[in-house]
Amino acid sequence: MSIRTWYLTHKWSSLVCTAFLLMLCITGLPLIFHEEIEQLSGVVEAPAMAEGTPNASMDAVAEAARQQRPQDVIRFMFWEQDEHPNVTLVSMAKSMDASPDDSNIVLIDSRTAKVLDEPPPDHGFMYVMLKLHIDMFAGLPGMLFLGLMGLLFAVAIISGIVLYHPFMRRLDFGTVRREKQARLKWLDIHNLLGVATLVWALVVGITGTINTLSQIVIMVWQADQMAEMIAPYKGLPPPVKLGSLQDSIDTAKQAVPDMHVSFVAFPGSMFSSPHHYTVFLKGNTPVTSRLLRPALIDAQTAKLTDTREMPWYVKTLLLSQPLHFGDYGGLPLKIIWALLDLVTIVVLVSGLYLWIKRRQHTEQRIADLEHKHAATARGGVR
Amino acid sequence: MNKRFIDIWGWPIVLSLLTVFGLLSALLGTGIWHWLSWVAMALPLVVMGCYWRKAKVMESSSRRR
Numbered sequence: 001m002s003i004r005t006w007y008l009t010h011k012w013s014s015l016v017c018t019a020f021l022l023m024l025c026i027t028g029l030p031l032i033f034h035e036e037i038e039q040l041s042g043v044v045e046a047p048a049m050a051e052g053t054p055n056a057s058m059d060a061v062a063e064a065a066r067q068q069r070p071q072d073v074i075r076f077m078f079w080e081q082d083e084h085p086n087v088t089l090v091s092m093a094k095s096m097d098a099s100p101d102d103s104n105i106v107l108i109d110s111r112t113a114k115v116l117d118e119p120p121p122d123h124g125f126m127y128v129m130l131k132l133h134i135d136m137f138a139g140l141p142g143m144l145f146l147g148l149m150g151l152l153f154a155v156a157i158i159s160g161i162v163l164y165h166p167f168m169r170r171l172d173f174g175t176v177r178r179e180k181q182a183r184l185k186w187l188d189i190h191n192l193l194g195v196a197t198l199v200w201a202l203v204v205g206i207t208g209t210i211n212t213l214s215q216i217v218i219m220v221w222q223a224d225q226m227a228e229m230i231a232p233y234k235g236l237p238p239p240v241k242l243g244s245l246q247d248s249i250d251t252a253k254q255a256v257p258d259m260h261v262s263f264v265a266f267p268g269s270m271f272s273s274p275h276h277y278t279v280f281l282k283g284n285t286p287v288t289s290r291l292l293r294p295a296l297i298d299a300q301t302a303k304l305t306d307t308r309e310m311p312w313y314v315k316t317l318l319l320s321q322p323l324h325f326g327d328y329g330g331l332p333l334k335i336i337w338a339l340l341d342l343v344t345i346v347v348l349v350s351g352l353y354l355w356i357k358r359r360q361h362t363e364q365r366i367a368d369l370e371h372k373h374a375a376t377a378r379g380g381v382r
Numbered sequence: 383m384n385k386r387f388i389d390i391w392g393w394p395i396v397l398s399l400l401t402v403f404g405l406l407s408a409l410l411g412t413g414i415w416h417w418l419s420w421v422a423m424a425l426p427l428v429v430m431g432c433y434w435r436k437a438k439v440m441e442s443s444s445r446r447r
Contacts, residue, residue, distance in 0.1 A: 164390075164394070165390055165391075168385070168390045169385055169390065170385070172389075173389075173390075173392070173393040173394075173433075174393070174429070174432075174433030174436070175433075175437075176433065176434065176436075176437030178437050178438070178440065179440075185437075188437075189434070192430060192433055192434075193430055195394045195397075196394070196397050196426045196429060196430050197401075197426065197430075198394070198398060199397075199398045199401040199402055199405075200401050200405070200423075200426075203405060285412075286408070286409055286410065286411070286412060287409060287410060319409075322409060323405065323409070328408055328409055329408030329409075329416050329419050329420065330416060330420075332416075332420040333408055333416075333419065333420060333423065336420065336423045336424055336427065339427055340423075340427070343427070343430065
């Protein structure tokens with residue numbers, strides 16, 4: 001491809017995605033620190049008790065949640081030992097197939113099965129940031145659209161890398177020509193910041209696009225591996241009376257002894273079948289703690305139906321999440337994430353500025369470069 | 383004067399490798415690997431800051447002349 005083609009690729013891919021990328025960078029900034037912000041705004045904690053106090057039966061915990069919200073069903077139960085020690089989070093809704101936005105969380109002390117809190121659904125600042133960032137309040141189409149913008153961002157970065165070479169042929173790395181026109185200064189800053197952050201921007205962009213496919217990935221998994229595992233139950237009526245949740249969790253722990261329970265999807269919910277508690281377990285290392293493993297437990301008998309490793313496409317999704325969120329290396333990594341996010345904003349705005357200002361000048365420069373490039377190429381042949 | 387490939391790409395390659403290392407070391411390791419990750423990820427930011435500053439100093443000194 002000629003320099004001109006690369007330049008046009010860079011220009012158009014950037015122009016289309018810049019406004020959305022700016023929105024993503026700005027809304028993403030507070031989301032990097034969502035855990036810290038939630039901590040500051042006050043979360044209910046389980047009271048201190050003697051070390052090693054055993055947990056109550058999860059059947060009692062589920063019962064406490066049902067009494068708290070008698071009109072609702074339990075869809076999920078999950079545990080975040082680092083963020084909420086000794087707390088069982090119960091996600092409830094009007095029905096199994098209600099929208100995820102209509103969920104209510106009940107926090108229950110895992111040891112006493114007492115309800116700690118029932119925070120009202122969050123519709124504040126962080127909720128708006130999150131919704132804008134994920135799908136711009138436009139559901140799956142909005143999400144997939146932002147995924148496309150992420151792809152265009154990757155195209156803009158790659159074409160930008162190709163263009164870096166001819167632009168830097170006569171300049172030392174990091175040269176910022178401040179004494180000349182403002183346009184040259186911002187071109188140099190755009191090139192410097194763009195090339196220094198290219199790997200991070202590519203990784204966060206592409207993993208962001210992968211995350212937009214999460215609903216589709218889950219649907220594929222349900223139609224593929226989940227369907228295989230629950231094939232023996234096909235056509236059977238859903239159970240009327242459920243067996244013990246605690247026994248089901250114990251069965252899962254026995255079946256996968258080297259991992260611990262992360263969350264349980266109740267029968268009929270999105271991540272389960274009508275006949276099973278699906279217990280998702282996670283490992284202890286930074287990587288295996290991201291790679292959930294489902295164990296399907298018959299909800300009537302509390303016996304193991306099947307447990308399998310996730311297929312490659314779910315693993316890709318699960319591993320692309322930390323690389324997008326930057327939440328896997330403590331607070332210092334989050335601060336670095338935020339700084340790189342700010343640098344990306346400068347790259348986006350300077351790119352926009354360069355396009356608005358002196359469009360003709362750039363055209364002229366490209367023509368010159370192409371001319372020179374052709375001359376060098378001819379010289380090289382000889 | 384035209385530059386050789388390594389003159390143009392030396393720094394970008396170093397910064398890219400640092401970033402790749404930093405992204406993976408915090409994901410695959412704990413403890414010391416987190417520290418190494420923070421250093422490796424911070425270095426490109428430091429380099430950007432240095433060159434931005436350098437240009438500012440040069441600008442003000444050329445103005446004085």
